Amino acid sequence: xxxxxxxxxxxxxxxxxxxxxLPGIGQRYDIGVADGGPLTVVIHHSGRRxxxxxxxxxxxxxxxxxxxxxxxxTLGAILGGAYFKPAVVEEIEAVIGDxxxxxxxxxxxxxxxxxxIAELEIRRRTRMTVAAxxxxxxxxxxxxxxxxxxxxxRLVVIGRQEDLTGFRRHVVG
Amino acid sequence: MGDTLVAVGGAFLAAGLLARLGRRVGLPTIPFFxxxxxxxGPNTPGIALVEHPEDLELLAALGLILLLFHLGLExxxxxxxxxxxxxxxxxxxxxxxxxxxxxAFGAALGWGSREALVVAGAVGISSSAIVTKLLVExxxxxxxxSRLILGIIVVEDIFLALYLxxxxxxxxxxxxxxxxxxxxxxxxxxxxxxxxxxxxxxxVVGRLITTSDxxxxxxxxxxxxxxxxxxxxxxxxxDAIGAFxxxxxxxxxxxxxxxxxxxxxxxxxxxxxxxxAFGLTIDPGDAxxxxxxxxxxxxxxxxxxxxxxxxxxxxxxxxRVAAANIGFTIxxxxxxSLILATLAAxxxxxxxxxxxxxxxxxxxxxAGPLLTARSRRLARLLxxxxxxxxxxxxxxxxxxxPKGTP
Numbered sequence: 001x002x003x004x005x006x007x008x009x010x011x012x013x014x015x016x017x018x019x020x021x022l023p024g025i026g027q028r029y030d031i032g033v034a035d036g037g038p039l040t041v042v043i044h045h046s047g048r049r050x051x052x053x054x055x056x057x058x059x060x061x062x063x064x065x066x067x068x069x070x071x072x073x074t075l076g077a078i079l080g081g082a083y084f085k086p087a088v089v090e091e092i093e094a095v096i097g098d099x100x101x102x103x104x105x106x107x108x109x110x111x112x113x114x115x116x117i118a119e120l121e122i123r124r125r126t127r128m129t130v131a132a133x134x135x136x137x138x139x140x141x142x143x144x145x146x147x148x149x150x151x152x153x154r155l156v157v158i159g160r161q162e163d164l165t166g167f168r169r170h171v172v173g
Numbered sequence: 174m175g176d177t178l179v180a181v182g183g184a185f186l187a188a189g190l191l192a193r194l195g196r197r198v199g200l201p202t203i204p205f206f207x208x209x210x211x212x213x214g215p216n217t218p219g220i221a222l223v224e225h226p227e228d229l230e231l232l233a234a235l236g237l238i239l240l241l242f243h244l245g246l247e248x249x250x251x252x253x254x255x256x257x258x259x260x261x262x263x264x265x266x267x268x269x270x271x272x273x274x275x276x277a278f279g280a281a282l283g284w285g286s287r288e289a290l291v292v293a294g295a296v297g298i299s300s301s302a303i304v305t306k307l308l309v310e311x312x313x314x315x316x317x318x319s320r321l322i323l324g325i326i327v328v329e330d331i332f333l334a335l336y337l338x339x340x341x342x343x344x345x346x347x348x349x350x351x352x353x354x355x356x357x358x359x360x361x362x363x364x365x366x367x368x369x370x371x372x373x374x375x376x377v378v379g380r381l382i383t384t385s386d387x388x389x390x391x392x393x394x395x396x397x398x399x400x401x402x403x404x405x406x407x408x409x410x411x412d413a414i415g416a417f418x419x420x421x422x423x424x425x426x427x428x429x430x431x432x433x434x435x436x437x438x439x440x441x442x443x444x445x446x447x448x449x450a451f452g453l454t455i456d457p458g459d460a461x462x463x464x465x466x467x468x469x470x471x472x473x474x475x476x477x478x479x480x481x482x483x484x485x486x487x488x489x490x491x492x493r494v495a496a497a498n499i500g501f502t503i504x505x506x507x508x509x510s511l512i513l514a515t516l517a518a519x520x521x522x523x524x525x526x527x528x529x530x531x532x533x534x535x536x537x538x539x540a541g542p543l544l545t546a547r548s549r550r551l552a553r554l555l556x557x558x559x560x561x562x563x564x565x566x567x568x569x570x571x572x573x574x575p576k577g578t579p
Contacts, residue, residue, distance in 0.1 A: 022314060023323045024247055024305050030315075040315035045433070052315035060549075064312045 100161040104172050106153045112171035118145035126167040128159035183222040184229065187213050188449045199310065201303045203507040204538035206445045207531060210452020217457060226453040229446060236447025238416040239440040240508055242398040244301070244330055245420020246433050253327055263321065263488060264328025267481040272297030274477045282466055284523040287343055291517040294340065295530045296470050298333050300507030301326045303538065307502055307545055318495040321485060322502050333509050334417045338364050341411040344520035356409055363410045367418035371425050379426025390428060391435050413512060444508070451511050454518060459528035467532045474537065478504045483559055493560055497552035501545040506537045
């Protein structure tokens with residue numbers, strides 16, 4: 001009763017995010033996180049983002065941050081680990097609905113090292129797609145099938161979550 | 174030509190700079206645009222940028238058209254229905270209390286029955302622009318009740334459109350019941366006609382103006398908006414309602430979002446001219462003659478808004494603070510009150526309406542944000558027994574999630 005028409009969108013976010021339309025403003029997303037209160041993100045039609053950290057005891061938010069569209073995207077990329085992968089995190093995955101985006105690194109010993117995408121038949125055999133290769137920090141977007149995977153390459157792969165293990169076994173080892 | 178340009182440029186700049194001062198202390202822009210018109214108008218000593226308000230007539234009309242066009246464009250049936258019956262109910266209660274109270278107040282003023290209808294709308298309908306901006310600036314968008322406030326605003330917007338459409342025949346100087354009835358029929362047919370176009374013909378109208386080029390799209394939708402507004406005015410329906418309806422039509426087209434984006438700077442500029450031009454017609458010397466009624470109207474609005482806030486909070490199970498937040502936030506009055514006052518002036522109604530609405534909007538525009546920012550403390554003034562003795566409910570969203578940690 002406390003919340004008017006919360007619309008959980010489990011398909012998009014795995015269940016702990018509530019999406020509410022704010023007429024004339026945009027969309028509000030309440031993300032259930034620690035500290036007892038939700039983190040709330042408001043996306044304005046103008047592209048502006050507001051981040052609120054709610055204080056469950058009080059009436060005013062504990063913190064509020066306003067970002068432009070570009071700043072928000074940068075922050076999102078940083079949070080997603082695109083710039084820096086913390087050592088404790090073995091794998092970084094982003095799951096959007098059924099779609100999974102992951103970063104994997106080709107090692108010296110990887111079965112895929114030194115072979116081309118076509119030779120590995122990645123798409124047919126693993127049902128995953130290599131969307132980009134980060135080599136010497138330079139991204140190679142949508143690589144050709146003739147591209148050879150080198151040790152040290154970071155691959156941005158897209159596919160279904162259940163196919164990731166097969167892909168790792170086949171390419172990364 | 175040069176002197177006209179100086180006048181127009183000076184008007185924009187004066188309005189902008191004065192409103193900038195207001196923004197510094199967190200006050201809304203609309204009353205300052207209007208105040209700039211008063212100060213730099215013919216009725217006050219000092220510089221008169223514009224001697225004759227008619228000189229800005231066209232700019233002001235464009236401002237009015239773009240305001241209503243944008244309102245129609247932003248309006249979405251989905252938003253209205255998403256809140257469900259409860260939201261519609263709360264909106265209806267709000268309007269019943271405030272427009273109903275305004276009507277009783279207007280009748281008690283004894284200025285006339287047509288005047289009472291204008292006063293009812295002017296004191297009864299919140300300003301979407303001021304309310305929305307206030308929520309953003311006070312960082313209250315994450316509050317649960319803010320969703321409800323925005324919902325009430327949507328209901329008020331659609332009510333305003335209907336009210337404008339029905340008011341015009343009454344104000345339009347029609348003589349006798351039959352003539353009024355004919356005018357009503359024309360207004361109604363216009364609404365239904367364009368409503369049908371919005372429902373079934375939006376694709377066709379959209380294709381007429383759709384282009385990937387922003388420049389051409391802007392030129393086309395501006396032309397369409399002004400043309401339909403003018404046609405509506407010719408039919409005796411009022412340009413405002415014509416602009417609203419064509420906005421509603423384009424809201425259903427595929428380019429709605431782009432138009433929404435493109436129209437904003439135009440609307441902001443010309444709407445400022447509209448508010449400035451309204452200010453030009455106001456003689457501050459008249460303020461004293463309407464001070465009493467304005468004082469009563471303000472007190473009435475504060476009481477009725479808080480009452481509506483308490484009822485809305487009760488219906489949704491919110492607590493005291495949320496009730497005060499709702500009541501004080503939707504107290505904002507602005508563009509719609511001034512639009513109604515403009516209609517009254519052009520219909521030749523009682524001359525006291527202009528100064529009355531001007532002073533009312535000015536005072537509420539200052540009082541509203543100040544009260545809203547302190548709504549948490551002011552909430553203690555609401556009797557606690559109005560709220561169920563349930564454990565204190567937070568005014569902000571509880572952790573959501575279907576798994577449920579209430």
